[in-house]
Structures are given as structure tokens and as C-alpha cells.
Amino acid sequence: MRPAGTFDVSYAEDMAIVRTRLQWILVALVVAFIIALPNFSGLYWLNVIILMGITLIAVFGLHITTGLCGQINLGQSAFMAVGAYTSAILTNALGAEWFLVVLPLAGINAGIVGTIFGAPSLKVKEFYLAMATMAAQFIIVYLLIHSDEFLGTTLFGGPNGLGVPPANIFGFFEFGTDFKMYYLVMALVMIMGLLALNMTRTRVGRAFVAIRDNDLAAEVMGINLFYYKLLSFFIGCFFAGIAGALWAHYFYYIQPEQFTLHNSVWYLGMLVVGGMGSVLGTVFGTVFITLLDALAYNVAPFISAALPYLPQNITYVVGIILFAIVVIVFLIYEPRGLAHRWRIFKASYRLWPYAY
């Protein structure tokens, strides 16, 4: 809903993402905050935020596959692994300075693999599809460990893992520290976020939503299910691939065991907490869950100290159980997620002091 007195007088205004002056100010403030952040965050929080950004890109992908198109994907973390390995192998072979060329390739490769594992979505949905993508999670990790044996190469590093050079722009600039990496990740988060945001408003995005709401009805309306379902997997996994590539170049080391089902579940949880089908909600959910986990990490030691009769230090337990409780509570009491709360807040803010 719009604030009173805001009218569109041109197509450009009708299509605008940012409409009012307040929104512009907010955008400017957020951008300024993001730029200034690493100067006062400290190394630990910088690390948390970089990982949050990488996660956010993967969850944007999940937002498109699952949130918009309704095709559940339990293997996002494995598709990240595909992107990470593509980027790692190509930069190792070509040289780190080709990073900007390799990055889209990593996304595309992950997208292709995602499309292959999303193929069952043509015949099945819901649980069946969840199982197929979960199988992808395990099969991809297995293949990454054993590719070298099948191909007789040493490209993949097998179970030993693979060293990765830092990201580099054509030899001019190296993202060698967290400080620099932060800006790379944030720039990509903005670009991918804009892509995801605009996706909703395109023909493709509307087709996705139609498929999510009722795929049979969508097909009757002339939407090519075959094409659009696979496209949703391709785009979603493209995002995962980009996130994976950043992950690889941030850690300088990748190994199949870093990409677990556990991560995929957390990504889905972030999507749910934020609210399916909303980019802003995706951001909210990811930030919320990441901060919750960081909170658990930082607060649990004090809980442990205060309650010494607990069997052990409980950081791990607090994080994982808080996550589960939050996801369950949201699904029961606010299935539309934080995004819906935000909409309610916005509406009441605009209508204030009236009720409606």
C-alpha cells in the first residue's frame, strides 16, 4: 500500500523500485552504512558479515527456486560446492586474475548441474522433489571426492581438498584481506539482490509465481512448465554457484565436507523465517538467523558459566536449538515470515494515527 499523495505520473515512476523520498534516504543510509561498516566492525564481526553476505546470495537463489517457483530445493549447499569447485579449478588453471571471467562460469556450471538434478520436478513435486534434491546433496559430494579417480586427474584434490587463490581483477587488484573481500561480497550481494528483486517483475518471474500457486492452472494458461521449472532451478543454482565461488575465494581452501545437508537446511530455514517470495524477507531472514547464531556463539559461554551443572559447554547446542525453535515458531505463528511483519509495520506507519 502506498502513502497518501504518492501518485505515478509516468511509466518510469510506475516501475520504480524506490519510490518515496524517505525510501531514497533509507537506501542512501543503508549504502553508507554498508560502506562504512568494516571500519568499526572488528575482525570477528566482519567475518560474520562476509559469511552472511555469501549466505544471502545462496538464499536469494533459494528464494527464486523455492520462494517464487515453489520447487523445493534441499541441495543448495551442494550446488554451492559445484560453483566453488568450478571457480577453484578454473582459477587454479588459468590464474587468479581471471576471477571476473570465472565467476559467471561458476554460476552457470552450478546452474547446469542444478537443472540436471531439478529434472525430476517435471514429473513430481513436493516431497518427491525434496527427496530428489536431497539425493543431489549426497551424490554431488560423493562425485567431488571421487572425480579424480574417475577422470585420472588431480584437478579436484579428492578428499584432501583444494587450495584456492584469492580473487583478483585481471591482475590489477587482489581481494586478499577480509577488508577487501567484504566489498567484493557486498557489491555482489547488491547486484544479485537487484537481479532477484527484478526477477519478480519480469514475465519469467510472473510465470514462476503462477507455477507456485498452481502448476496445472499455469500450464492451462499456456506457461511451459518444462521450461520454467528447469529455468527456476537454473537461476536458483546460478546464485548458489556465485555464492560458492565467493566461499572458495574467501576461505582459500575448499573440501567436499564443507558443503553439508545441514547448511542446506539452514538456508531453507532462513528463507522461511524471512518470508517466502519476498527479497526483503530473504534479507531479513538471513540477517536474523545469522545474528541469532552469532548471538548464541557469544552468549552461550556465559550461560555455561552461570549453569555449571550442564553437562558441557553448550554453544553448539544453543545455536542449533535456537534455530529449530525459531523456524518452528515462525511456521506456526507467522508462516509469511518477517517480511509480512514488515509490511504490517509499514502500513500502520503510513496510516498512523488512523487504524485504516
Add this chain to the structure above:
Amino acid sequence: MDMFLQLLVTGIMVGGLYGLVALGLVIVYKSSRVLNLAHGGFLMILSYVAWQFAEPWGLPMWLSIVLVMGIAVVLGYGVERIILRPLTGQPILATIIVTLAMFEALEGIQTLGWAGLTQGYHNFIPSTAIALGPVFIEQHYLWSFVVAIVLFLAFLAFFRYSRHGLAMQIVSEDHQVARSLGIDVRTVFAQTWVIALIIAAIAGILYGALHVIDVENANIGLIKALPVVLLGGLESLPGALVGGIIVGIAEIVGAGYIDPLVGGGSADIIPLTLMLLILLIKPYGLFGWVRIERI
């Protein structure tokens, strides 16, 4: 040939246990259309509870099993009432994510209660094997297979002949029809959860005795039981047993003969690959119901 026989027999035995785990999934899915992805988590946690009774507290094994079943009843009822019932009518995605979140929480609870430590039941089932010619059958395998078969027959009879069982069958067909027949659908949901968790407890104890009690046991509910229910069909009780035995044989025999060719480690992948193939070829399994959708 000896090797093949050995692998085949072991595969059948393992398959019986997989079928038992899958049975818990099928019973819940049949009535309430919830695929309980946390089933493996419950299995794992209940096996730890049984261990807690039997080993540190020194209760006899039969008493521990009875107590664990009591806990399973309470747990099943509570989970259905508190978590699943409010989700009735929500999209399927919600139940998938809720059960996955429960799975995570159960792993956390295990770490809280038992610190992630591996444990084992002592003096429960003798660990010697029975030799049938060239084939060795571990008594654990034999016991779990026999228990699985007995439970299967018991539950089949329960669903075929008992009043409650028939009510569950009707609920699985159609909630509206069930209501008009005077069946309280919500009670049936709770009953199925209770039964499923009792099965999880039995399967967990058998699996723990067969191997070890470990957090990793939870994965059996995902990477082994899901291929089984998919192969047998999500709605079919006999399908769970048949699917379990097929998957068990495929895994054990497959690992025996494929591993030398691919450099090992394929045992965990075979069931999942099988599952992907089924999804592409015959998505509703051998005995599942093909759903015809209407707008």
C-alpha cells in the same frame, strides 16, 4: 558365489531393518500427509534414551525398552499436538521444513544430553554369528530382521482388522469421508505419530545394537529410509518392507561388486541413485497411489 550369497543374505537382513524404519514414515504419511524427515532423529534420540536406562542406570533391557516405548508415546503425542497440528492446512513445504528443523533440534538435544559420544548396548544380543554353510549371519541382523517381520505382520493385521486401524485407513483415503463417518481425524493423527515413534524406538534400539549408538544413526531416516519409501510407494505398508529389502540388497550387493570398480565408498550413494532413477521412471513407487490432480 559364496560372496554373493553372503551379501544377498545380509542385504535381506539389512533390508528388513530399513523397512521397519520406513514403516514409521509411511504410517504418518498415510494419515496426515506429513513426511516426517525427522524420523531418523527420533530414532537416534530414543536409542540414546534406551541406552541411558540400560547402561548408566542399570535397568534390565526389557524394562528399558518398555520405558522407552512409554517415552515414545508421550513424545509422539506431544510433537503432533504442539508442532504438527497447528500446521494442518499449511502448504507441504511448511511440514518439510518443520520436520527438518526438528531433525536439527534432535541432534542438538543429543549433544546436550550425551555430548555427542558414541555408545553401545552391552549384553543385549550376543554378537556371535550363526554359520549356514558358507554364509555367516550375525545374530543382530537376524534378530532385527525377525522383529521387523513380526512387527510388519502385527501392523498389517492391526490396519486390516482392528477398529483403530481401519479408521486410520479411512483417514488416509479422505479426511472428509472420515469425518462424516464419525472418526476424529485429529485423534487419528496423534495415534499415527505415537505408533510411528514406537516403531522408531524399536528400530533405533535394534540399529544401535547392530552397530553403535551414534548421532550419525539419524541419517538412516534420510538417506536409507527415503529411497525405501519412494520405491515401495509412500502410502503402502507392504511396500515399505518390499522396498526395504530391495534397497538393502542393492546397497550391500552393490557395494560388494561396484566398490572395487569405482574406488570405494559407494554404499551410501547406491540407495540415493536408485531413488533418483525411480523418481524419473516411476515416481509413485511400486505400490504407491498415483494421484490425479484436478484444478
Add this chain to the structure above:
Amino acid sequence: MKSRIFKIMVLGMLALSLLAMPLLAACGQKDAPAPAPTPAPAPKPSPAPAPKPSPAPAPKPTPAPAATRTVKVGYIAGFTGPLAEGTKEAFAGAKAVFDWANETNYIPGLKVEMVSGDDQYQAAKVMQAYKQIQAEEPIAFLSYPAGNADVLKEVMRRNKTPLVNYGGGNFSIDPPGWVFVTVAMYDTQQFAVLKWINENWDVAREGRPARFAHLAWDNSMGTSSIKPGMLYAEQLPLVDYVAAEVAPSGTMDFTPYITRLKQKDPDFIYMALVTPPAISAVKTGIAMGIPKEKFMYFDYVTFMWGAMLRAVGNEVVEGAFVGTSFYHYTIDTPGMQKFWGIWDKYSGLQRPVGLAALVGYNPGLVLLEGMKRAAATTGADKITGEDIYKALQTIKDFNPGTMVPVTFGPDIRDGAREMLIYKVKDGKIYLVGDVDKPIDGGNPHPSEILAAAAAAAAKK
């Protein structure tokens, strides 16, 4: 339309800022690594409420040199999560070393403080734990699960801080970097065992070479030693490497693998880095008629031994071979006596049952030696991570008395080349042979074996 001008302004700002990011990044931090430009109070939770023993420095004031500098050593381990139990002891072991060193003024003019980070036994959190304590600028690191060495190798190199890890995957030492591994690598362990079998196999009685089989796990710890081991066995006349089975690290049903192993009728079944499923493998093996004495548990006593005994009971491991580079508690050497003295005084914990205490103590001792050497060359007041890195490379035949001698070098990052082989008898662990003379000495480095094999192949 003034709103339009406003909009253009903000858009311009946005675009500019996107462009400016790399530039900002470039000038923001010229000398990259260690201390971020953060005067802000870094969050400082120490997730491990480590036992706090150190009763403030020595009772009698030591005639210390005028200024005493305090440096920090980071400890990254899974303080919570599945490995918590062992980590607690390991950390206590490492901390006891430095508390002892501080109190006895072991390195004149240098005090060491430990800071800990919790990785929750998850690869992604290792880096998080590292960043958390990096803010306190430690000059060296210790870490517990072997896998951490691989994850941290590259950041250690970039930030010029050495890491002394208990164990490590092949990636962590090849090519040599800033990671130093104290315990023998998995392939070195296997060489030691193969050589020991070759020397001790009673060929006159058996009339044939010993048949050696390897049951490995499908991860970096398991599979990396198979190929070098096979090549090495070819050079040994009395050992036949008959089988190597690779099982998925999560599997529980070992029937296929045990069935195939059994067909080869091995005399020794070697298992290294055993995760809980190993217990299941042993149970299956014994049930299928393989004598339990044939199983060899390697690098196992260090931290999984307790789990093993808990889950299967003592009788299953009776008569089996066990190996590690560390001394077992039953061994009585001056080094072990010193360890017990330090442990009892500084750890604040009960005497341990598994070897996890040594898992922390030994790397701590090695790092302390490196720091002492660095302080001797550059002076305690200006010692840096790089000095310790160089000093660690000079360590040669350093014998802590609690493990086999440690040797590093410009190209050598795996310190231990020897194994101690124990046998379980009456529920206790006994060393096979003499303590003073480790059973096996001077095993070849994996790369030498591979090079020799390649040369032999080329000759053919």
C-alpha cells in the same frame, strides 16, 4: 521536479560507491593482514570457560629481566559439539604447558597467554573462530582436530603466523607452508607398520609373507595412505599388501567390505583414523569369524579409544595392535613424569583416560620449543610469528619424552616419522618392544617412496 534531482543524486552516490568500493578497499588497508583497523572494542567472549588454574606467577619473585613481554597463542578447537570431551583435555594439556613455562620463566622475558576459539567441529566455523581470536593478535596458533590444519593453512601463510597442529591432512603439509604437524601423517604411520611387520614376521614358521589389508575411510585421512603404502609394500619382501577397502565415512554396514577382506585371508587388518562406524566394522568382522587379534587400530588411542571401549567393551580389543606417535600413559619415562607433574599442578582436571591430554600437551611443547629458539635468536621483546616459523624449522630430533622425536626442516612439516606399536593385553596397553628404543626409526617420507616407485616404473 526536485525529487528527480534528489533521485539522481542518490543514484549517482550509489554508482559512485559501487565503483569506489575496490578503491576504498585498496587504500583503506595498505598493509593487509593481522590487525584490522579496529580500535573499537572487539567482542571478546571466550567460548571455552577454560579451567583457570594458574595461581598467579611464581611465589618467589624471579630475578626477571627488566621488562617481561606477554604474547598470545591462539587455540582453535571444537570446544562444543561432538568432540567437546577430548577438546577439553587437549586444551588443558596445552594450557598447562604454557602456565608451567610462565611460572618457571622457561623463556626469559616472555610470558604466554592463551586465547581460545570454538569451531564447534564445523569446517565453516573454524575460520570464524580464527577471526575471533585473530583480533587479539596471537603470534602463533595451536589447534586440535586434524582437519583444521587444512582449513587454516592458507590464512596462516597470508597472516604470517605459524600453526602447530596435532595432526593434518595431506593438503596441510604439501606444499610446505606455515602449518606444522606433530603426529605422524597417515601414510608415514602405515609405512611404520609395514616396516614393523616386515621385520617381525616369523617367516620360518609361516612359510609365506604376511598378508596386510587396509580398511580405510572415504575421506582425506583414510584414502591418502593407500597408494604410497602399496608402493612401499612392493619393496618389502615379507609383506603382501593384499587389499584396500574404502568404506563411506558414514556407513554402518560393513558386510561387503569385511566379506571381501575375509576372502583375502589377511594376517593384519589396518584401520587408521577410525570414526565410530569402525566399531561396527570390528563387530561385523569378529562375528564373521575374523580373529579379533588381527585388527590394528592406528592413531586411535589418541582420542577415539574411549569411544571404542565404551561401545564394544574391553574384550573385543583384547590382543589387538594399537599405534600412535604418542607415548601411552602406562609408559614411565622422565618426559612422562614431567608431563604428569605439569598436568597435576596446572590443568585443574583429573588424570585423563584417553590420550587427548597429550594431543594438546605435545604440540604445545613443540611450539614452546620453537618460541624459545626464536626468543634466543631475535630476543624475547621483539619476537614475531615469522621468527617462530623460522625457529620451528630448525627443530631437529627434539624429544619431548612424551612422543617420538620431532624433526622439522625447510621442507618438512610433518614432525614425527616414527610410530609406537602397542598391544592390548588384559585390558591394558603394552608397548611392543623397548621404550628407549622406539620400534621403528627413520621411516621414509611419502614423497621419497613415490619418487622411488616412479623411478622404478621409468626403468621398466
